[in-house]
Amino acid sequence: MQSESLFAAFAAAPGFFASVLLVLYILASAYVYFSLIHQIRSRPPNTVDRSHTTERAFGLPEAVLAAVLVLFLLLNIGASFSQPAIDFSARNLLANFLLMALVVLFIVSFLQLRRFDVIALGGFFRISFIRTLGTAAVLLFFAYPIILFSDVVTQRLFGGGSSKQNIVEFFSGSHTIEQRIVIIVFAVAIAPVIEEFVFRFFIYGVARRYFGRLIGVIFSAL
Incomplete structure (x- = not known):
């Protein structure tokens, strides 16, 4: 009985770790975009050249x-x-x-x-192309939970799938x-x-x- 329960625990481990990674991914996505919003709101105005x-x-x-x-x-x-x-x-x-x-x-x-x-x-040309590409890739990677959540909300409100x-x-x-x-x-x-x-x-x-x-x-x- 103990060996069977041990095998069952090992079999359930990949699903558990996948769920943990999914939760961490969603939390990281929310953190990235909330940090981006906070950075935009708290950014000081450009006083170097107002023209x-x-x-x-x-x-x-x-x-x-x-x-x-x-x-x-x-x-x-x-x-x-x-x-x-x-x-x-x-x-x-x-x-x-x-x-x-x-x-x-x-x-x-x-x-x-x-x-x-x-x-x-x-x-x-204010920032380099490599930095722009890297920033876009990171934001796109963490945007999928928000996109899926928006799709679910849209389906609930208006019906039908995307x-x-x-x-x-x-x-x-x-x-x-x-x-x-x-x-x-x-x-x-x-x-x-x-x-x-x-x-x-x-x-x-x-x-x-x-x-x-x-x-x-x-x-x-x-």
Whole structure:
């Protein structure tokens, strides 16, 4: 009897250690993101060069441009609801990329004409690429418990499970290596950079200038 109970204890040990590691992973995830929020809230303002901050830089012309851009995006969203069956192909993906690239080019040209230093405003090259990549990898690793928790809350509130995005379905259904290269280059590597520039840099900067940091974060996240 003692040997059988000993074998049962050894058999249950891997499951116990896995549960302990899972709990530690969740606690570490919460600690990382609460520490990040606390660091952002307690960060002192940059008193070295106030001329490069968005509060001093963005004005009424940038607000008008941001409003036109938001209206353009809302019209695109409305068109997508009226035509839910979108022909998701490599050609449409390339056309969408070219459109967003033109939008970014127009914003950069507009800011340059307004004599703004885009690199200083966006904080580009403030930290090295290796440090940025490492920080992003750590935050992504500890983001999975928050993502799963958000998915569970969404299912409880609205019902149903999470569905695949069109780009994921298109990648799964692609049959040639050329299509997959186009998806990886445009949708995975370039599109997030363009979205971050438009929403997190420009629209957030304008919204923060007139409505505050909290409203700017919420508005740019929508």
